[in-house]
Amino acid sequence: xxxxxxxxxxxxxxxxxxxxxxxxxxxxxxxxxxxxxxxxxxxxxxxxxxxxxxxxxxxxxxxxxxxxxxxxxxxxxxxxxxxxxxxxxxxxxxxxxxxxxxxxxxxxxxxxxxxxxxxxxxxxxxxxxxxxxxxxxxxxxxxxxxxxxxxxxxxxxxxxxxxxxxxxxxxxxxxxxxxxxxxxxxxxxxxxxxxxxxxxxxxxxxxxxxxxxxxxxxxxxxxxxxxxxxxxxxxxxxxxxxxxxxxxxxxxxxxxxxxxxxxxxxxxxxxxxxxxxxxxxxxxxxxxxxxxxxxxxxxxxxxxxxxxxxxxxxxxxx
Amino acid sequence: xxxxxxxxxxxxxxxxxxxxxxxxxxxxxxxxxxxxxxxxxxxxxxxxxxxxxxxxxxxxxxxxxxxxxxxxxxxxxxxxxxxxxxxxxxxxxxxxxxxxxxxxxxxxxxxxxxxxxxxxxxxxxxxxxxxxxxxxxxxxxxxxxxxxxxxxxxxxxxxxxxxxxxxxxxxxxxxxxxxxxxxxxxxxxxxxxxxxxxxxxxxxxxxxxxxxxxxxxxxxxxxxxxxxxxxxxxxxxxxxxxxxxxxxxxxxxxxxxxxxxxxxxxxxxxxxxxxxxxxxxxxxxxxxxxxxxxxxxxxxxxxxxxxxxxxxxxxxxxxxxxxxxxxxxxxxxxxxxxxxxxxx
Ligand SMILES: Nc1ncnc2c1ncn2[C@@H]1O[C@H](COP(=O)(O)OP(=O)(O)O)[C@@H](O)[C@H]1O
Ligand SMILES: [Mg+2]
Numbered sequence: 332x333x334x335x336x337x338x339x340x341x342x343x344x345x346x347x348x349x350x351x352x353x354x355x356x357x358x359x360x361x362x363x364x365x366x367x368x369x370x371x372x373x374x375x376x377x378x379x380x381x382x383x384x385x386x387x388x389x390x391x392x393x394x395x396x397x398x399x400x401x402x403x404x405x406x407x408x409x410x411x412x413x414x415x416x417x418x419x420x421x422x423x424x425x426x427x428x429x430x431x432x433x434x435x436x437x438x439x440x441x442x443x444x445x446x447x448x449x450x451x452x453x454x455x456x457x458x459x460x461x462x463x464x465x466x467x468x469x470x471x472x473x474x475x476x477x478x479x480x481x482x483x484x485x486x487x488x489x490x491x492x493x494x495x496x497x498x499x500x501x502x503x504x505x506x507x508x509x510x511x512x513x514x515x516x517x518x519x520x521x522x523x524x525x526x527x528x529x530x531x532x533x534x535x536x537x538x539x540x541x542x543x544x545x546x547x548x549x550x551x552x553x554x555x556x557x558x559x560x561x562x563x564x565x566x567x568x569x570x571x572x573x574x575x576x577x578x579x580x581x582x583x584x585x586x587x588x589x590x591x592x593x594x595x596x597x598x599x600x601x602x603x604x605x606x607x608x609x610x611x612x613x614x615x616x617x618x619x620x621x622x623x624x625x626x627x628x629x630x631x632x633x634x635x636x637x638x639x640x641x642x643x644x645x646x647x648x649x
Numbered sequence: 650x651x652x653x654x655x656x657x658x659x660x661x662x663x664x665x666x667x668x669x670x671x672x673x674x675x676x677x678x679x680x681x682x683x684x685x686x687x688x689x690x691x692x693x694x695x696x697x698x699x700x701x702x703x704x705x706x707x708x709x710x711x712x713x714x715x716x717x718x719x720x721x722x723x724x725x726x727x728x729x730x731x732x733x734x735x736x737x738x739x740x741x742x743x744x745x746x747x748x749x750x751x752x753x754x755x756x757x758x759x760x761x762x763x764x765x766x767x768x769x770x771x772x773x774x775x776x777x778x779x780x781x782x783x784x785x786x787x788x789x790x791x792x793x794x795x796x797x798x799x800x801x802x803x804x805x806x807x808x809x810x811x812x813x814x815x816x817x818x819x820x821x822x823x824x825x826x827x828x829x830x831x832x833x834x835x836x837x838x839x840x841x842x843x844x845x846x847x848x849x850x851x852x853x854x855x856x857x858x859x860x861x862x863x864x865x866x867x868x869x870x871x872x873x874x875x876x877x878x879x880x881x882x883x884x885x886x887x888x889x890x891x892x893x894x895x896x897x898x899x900x901x902x903x904x905x906x907x908x909x910x911x912x913x914x915x916x917x918x919x920x921x922x923x924x925x926x927x928x929x930x931x932x933x934x935x936x937x938x939x940x941x942x943x944x945x946x947x948x949x950x951x952x953x954x955x956x957x958x959x960x961x962x963x964x965x966x967x968x969x970x971x972x973x974x975x976x977x978x979x980x981x982x983x984x985x986x987x988x989x990x991x992x993x
Contacts, residue, residue, distance in 0.1 A: 545734035548701050553799065554722040554751030567738045646779040647738050 399620035412621040419618075425600040426625075431516070432591075432601065433584040436523045440580055441573070443524065444531035449561070451532075452539045462536065466529040473526060477593030480522035481507075484594065509598040519599060522590050527583060531576045538572025539565070574641040581637070582630045602626050651712035651725075651802035651835050652677050653698065658707035660693055660859075667693045669859045670707070675852075678833045684846040685856030686882065691839040692731075692807055694856070698837065699805050700724050711803055722751070727801035731808040733792040735780040741791050742767075742776040748799035766798040769828070786817045793825070797832060804829070804836045810845065822848060843883050847871070855879045872916075872980065877988035880914050886946065886957040888914045890984070898951070902975055903929045907991040910983040914990075917946065918959040919980035923973040930973035938966045949974060 370376075403409040416422055451462055468476065483489045484506050491503040506514045542565065550560045566573075588603040606622035609615045653675040660668040667690045675681045683691040696702040698709055700721035709716050716724045727748065736744050745766060749759045767773045770790045775783055783791065789809060796804055809825075810818045826849055829836055840846055846853050847867045854864040855878075863875035874880030880888035891913045893899050899906040899913060906913075923930060933956065936948035940962065947966055949956045951974075958974060960966065983991040 543732075543734070545730050545732060546736060548721075549728070549730060549734040549736070550747070551701070552699060552721045552726060552728045553748035553795070555747075556722065556751075559751060564736065570738075643738070644779075646782050648781060 396620045396623050399617050400624045402617070404617065412617040415615075415618050416621045416625075419605075421600045421605055425602050425605045428516075428599055429585060429587065429602045430629075432519060432523070432587055433581060435516075435520050436527075436587075437577070437580050437584055439520075439524055440528045440531050441577065443528050444535050444576070447528075447532050448535035448539050449565070451536055462532075465532060468526050469529040469533070471526065473589040474593070476522060476526040477590040480518065480525070480590070481593050484518050507594055507598075512598070515595050515599055518594050519587075519591055522594060523584070523587065526590065527580065530583075531580055534572050534576040534579070535569065538569050541572075542568045570641050570643055574637055577637050577641070578634050581633050585626050585630055585633075652679075652710075653712075653803060653835060653837065654708075654710040655694075655698060656708045658694065658697060658709070659705045660690070660697060660702070661705050667859055668697075668704075671856075671859070671861055672707075673854055673861065673864065675835060675837060678835055680829060680836045680838065680849060680851045682846040682850035682853045683837065683839045683856055684843060684850075684853050684883075685841065687841055689856045690859045691841075691856055695805050695807050695837060695839050699726055699728055724803075725801060726803045726805055727796035727799055729792045729796050729804070729806040729809045731811060733780075733788045733812075735783075735788050735791050735795075737780045740777055740779060741772060741783070744780070744791055745772075745776075745795050745798055747795060752799065762798055766794045770794040770797075785813055786821065789813060789821060793828070797828070797834070800832075801834060804832075804834045806836065806838045808839055808841070811840070811842070818845075825849070843885070847883075855882065857882070873982060873990065874914065875990050877912070877914065877984050880982070884916060886917055888916050888982075889920075889956045890914050891951070891954055891956065898931065901929065901931060902978075904976070904978055904981060905993070907983050907993060909985050910991055911986040912984050913976075914982040914984055915956075915976045915980060917957045918944075919977040920956070920958050921975045921977065922958060922960045922964065923975065924964075925973070927973050927975070930975045933972055933974055935966055935968055935970050935972055938968055 400412055401408060401410070403411045447465060451458060451465075454461060471479070481488070486503045486505050490506070491500065494500045495503070505511065506518055508515065546564050546568065547560055550564045555563065586603050587601055588607065591599055591601050592604055592607075602622055602625060606619045606626070609622065610619035653673070655671060655673040658668055658671040659666075671690075671694055673681070673694075683694060685691055693702060697704045698711075700716065700719060704717070711724055711726070735741075736747070739747070742763060745763045746759045749762060754762075763776075764773075767776055770793060772787060772790050772794060775787055775791070780788060780791070789812075792809070796806075810821055813821060822845060838846075838849060850867055852864060852866055853870050855862045855870060857878050863870055863879045865873075865875075870879060871883055874883065874888060877890060880890070891898055892911070893906070893913045894911050896906055899910075904913075926932070931951050933949035933951045936950055936955070938947040939945060943962065944959050945962050945964070945966065946957060946959055949958050949972065956974070966972075983993065985991055
């Protein structure tokens with residue numbers, strides 16, 4: 332109906348734009364009149380509220396944290412907070428634990444999500460259902476995830492019951508304390524993988540969907556088997572998505588907190604937990620802010636690393 | 650010896666029957682074109698032959714080998730895709746070398762063969778570039794080079810020229826023709842462009858609605874269209890069809906008419922035009938006259954039926970005047986009520 336009226340009015344002098352090939356381009360109202368051209372400032376106007384929001388609730392607190400970390404209680408510039416932080420006996424373990432957790436969790440998550448994404452891309456019917464099921468953990472907060480895994484792994488939990496039924500242990504073992512640091516570490520790793528692989532999966536599934544299927548078909552016709560196609564076509568073309576997923580997951584891994592707090596308490600110190608402790612137990616906002624700055628520094632370093640390592644040269648962009 | 654033999658291929662997409670029992674024989678080193686309107690199943694058939702799509706029924710043999718259940722990479726084929734599918738993350742060299750490397754060709758041989766192919770396809774200067782840095786025509790050459798460098802037994806091409814602009818398409822068409830004559834590869838080429846089909850093909854399979862209407866040499870297809878669809882699809886302007894179920898028009902011009910004939914088909918250029926009343930002619934009223942340079946075309950009205958006629962450019966034609974037409978009896982084709990050609 333709309334198109335018809337455009338054609339019927341095409342040669343009326345009041346609608347000079349509606350002629351010939353120009354019918355297809357430009358902005359038209361449904362009744363076939365030329366709509367007003369959009370204001371060039373409109374995008375900025377629409378982005379404005381979000382920009383202000385970020386400034387007020389992100390940049391401002393960020394600056395505040397920065398001042399807290401680099402000033403002493405008298406408001407003088409100093410590295411006193413850093414000295415206190417480094418001298419604290421929990422600093423080194425928390426740094427090491429955080430990095431180790433990150434190195435243990437993120438690669439496994441990436442590989443797992445890759446495998447899952449490839450599997451999903453081969454499924455035709457039920458594809459969405461499968462994706463929804465696999466992304467359920469996305470909807471669960473990290474605190475709740477910690478509690479779920481606590482109920483599995485605590486002394487009277489499901490895991491011990493299972494081992495007991497299977498006859499593998501005589502009495503319930505305590506997996507989650509300082510006497511068993513390796514088990515505790517792996518408990519956190521497993522919980523984190525369970526909790527946060529889905530976000531990587533979602534990014535990779537979207538990325539796989541963006542690769543035109545002709546590339547894989549061409550590779551197949553020219554003799555590449557499944558593995559070769561994966562390593563020479565899919566994986567390189569997935570690089571931008573891998574980059575996003577890696578950055579996002581690594582940053583989140585440095586902020587690991589609730590799951591560790593619930594499963595490990597004080598037995599597995601991590602940077603975020605230390606920051607929390609200094610803020611709310613020792614009431615020292617300066618040192619807490621200093622931890623935050625350290626986390627930020629590591630995050631920026633890794634982001635830059637991934638941006639560089641997984642960059643796609645401009646000429647090689649599809 | 651690598652012929653292709655396709656028999657009784659069927660394909661359904663959900664409730665939609667894309668191919669209804671398609672059979673096709675392509676001889677060794679023959680160039681066959683699948684020609685038909687958009688959506689008639691050409692790509693589907695080609696992809697089934699390539700192994701990129703599974704058929705619901707029927708058999709495919711490539712060089713006496715039943716390939717129904719073989720994956721594409723074991724079918725000894727090469728393919729040129731409509732949008733070229735040149736890998737964006739590899740240099741042009743690596744693209745052309747791709748098929749050789751998957752076949753574990755020694756790197757020294759890869760090099761000589763890629764270089765030779767690049768020279769032949771005139772992409773030598775592009776080898777270290779990436780796909781995004783090339784023009785459409787150059788990408789097309791890369792796609793062809795990548796396919797031919799593996800010296801395939803069978804080459805499949807899906808509208809390889811349709812993304813090029815008109816002038817480039819003409820040039821590439823000529824190049825492809827001489828190149829493929831040199832290589833002597835058995836080729837199936839998909840296009841919806843009848844001129845492309847006529848100029849390239851040894852044989853054309855005209856497809857419509859998921860089946861093959863006619864399979865024959867370009868001349869056969871042009872002068873003896875097996876169905877009204879073929880006659881109406883090929884030729885510019887297409888064949889004229891005159892409803893003649895009462896035998897009146899054919900008697901008027903002294904034509905023998907097979908018993909069950911329903912309509913008469915005649916190409917615009919196979920009609921003689923007379924200015925004066927002559928015996929055994931159709932008197933017609935001239936409609937629109939178009940001068941096209943080497944010839945002119947006009948529409949002629951014969952008792953409310955419209956004919957398109959090609960005439961000598963020197964003939965002075967005026968809209969509204971009466972002329973006299975006589976179809977060349979040797980060129981007339983007869984069609985039954987279902988649109989199938991009847992033997993004379
Ligand atoms: N993967 C698919 N799923 C559903 N329908 C398809 C699919 N591929 C092709 N079709 C349908 O099959 C018909 C034939 O398609 P195609 O072979 O691509 O036509 P052509 O190449 O002749 O233009 C079209 O109607 C198209 O919509
Ligand atoms: Mg097609």
